[in-house]
Amino acid sequence: MHAAVLTQFGAPLTVREVPDPEAGGGEVLVEVLATCVAPYAAEVFSGERSYPLVPPVVPGIGGVGRIVRTGPDATRLRPGDLVWCDCTVRSRDDALTPDITLQGWSSRGEGGAQLARYLHDGSFAELMRVPTENVYPLPAAAGEDPARWAALGVHVIPYGGLLAGQLAAGETLLVSGATGNLGSSAVAVALAMGAGRVIAPGRNQAALDLLADRFGPRVRTLPLTGDEGTDRAAMTAAADGRIDMVLDLLPPSAPASATRTAAMTVREHGRVVLMGGVGMLGGDDLALPYPWIMRNCITVRGQWMYPRPANVGVIRLIASGTLDLAPERVRSFGLDAVNDAVVYAASHRGPFDRTALTPPAR
CATH class of the missing domain: 3.90.180.10 (Medium-chain alcohol dehydrogenases, catalytic domain)
Known part of the structure; x- marks a missing residue:
């Protein structure tokens, strides 16, 4: 061959x-x-x-x-x-x-x-x-x-993260890294799973516009400034309420501060799933505050790839047209x-x- x-x-x-x-x-x-x-x-x-x-x-x-x-x-x-x-x-x-x-x-x-x-x-x-x-x-x-x-090989990866975070229909999800190849897939898959709203922050305005045009009002896009306090406030405001889950898919080149900014928008008893490459090229530690995690009962979970049944789930989403x-x-x-x-x-x-x-x- x-x-x-x-x-x-x-x-x-x-x-x-x-x-x-x-x-x-x-x-x-x-x-x-x-x-x-x-x-x-x-x-x-x-x-x-x-x-x-x-x-x-x-x-x-x-x-x-x-x-x-x-x-x-x-x-x-x-x-x-x-x-x-x-x-x-x-x-x-x-x-x-x-x-x-x-x-x-x-x-x-x-x-x-x-x-x-x-x-x-x-x-x-x-x-x-x-x-x-x-x-x-x-x-x-x-x-x-x-x-x-x-x-399918792209979409099944964020689907695995959404399963790990137990995304439920009607919930608000924030995708950190939404303008990338995997992050934009996470937006599409989350909506196919029934997410009520997806917050999509990013630096690439053309990519943000593409997400807004494709998915309409269920997706709230916002440009990032790089300032943790400013960006966290903007993410929270875009949610118009509580953010139930954060899925991080940022690449290795992204700073840990970008992941931390997004993660700390999640509500009490919320979930944070880490699937990206932050830290693989060195740099600062993620440094999520211990008191914030403990007092707010936050679940922080790492997820590499996806469980076997995720393949069947994504095939069904595509076959049904829910994931177009x-x-x-x-x-x-x-x-x-x-x-x-x-x-x-x-x-x-x-x-x-x-x-x-x-x-x-x-």
Whole structure:
């Protein structure tokens, strides 16, 4: 098969012939129809983000595909089925604290690295080997535009954070980092889940205008000044009441003060979910005040990625039309143009901009 291979950090991906993967027990072989190219992929491949990929490796974070072959333990999946392949792979020998790897992308700890050595390659290829439990049936409509449906891999991440924070219908949510790729997705997903109002602060006025135009009065946008007191007061005023939950999706380049400003707008007994990259490049600690957390009974939770059922939930939201993919701007590239796709994704990282890689049909 043809695949895009990262031969070393700092070098362009090389499209070349590699052996077809062979699926064993507990695995399926999938023909890749479309996969998303992350806006920060160039930072990963350059080594800037120091991801624990071990070249040579076929990168790629999940995707839409058709099953080619199943293992003996698959009782409902059949060759030809249209499926979503989730990249979040968990070890099977610890139900409470499983090790995790993001297939073809990243991992956590030595256990995650061990998983990554086994499930080494991702979706920038014609074929991919996937654990059976990481494959989810898709409606036939996904086959008409798999590149658009590949955005599932973006939307399922904030959905996991909203589930972790137990967002309820009618509640007010503040999305810290709302003008980014994941943050804008969080706005869309929260509204699809029934949020009564979403507060969307940011520095990019064009992105704020886009959110306001797409979602109307249920979204309250506001420009940030960088002053904690001023911005916190503006967020609280925009809520027109209490903020029930804050979801932080700020990137590594953002200061901890921006996360703290948003977090401290939450009401008594409110919830704060941290999913972003703040602190990964160094800088000040988050420094949320102990008395404020304790006296106001605040729940602060970290969430990396999402639980397995989140895949099913997002598929249902999209299939029902509650989460509408139609307004998203999708640019597709063939496998041979993978390096062009990486460059394009880096310069199109705003709200609802999607870059897809579509390997040729076999």
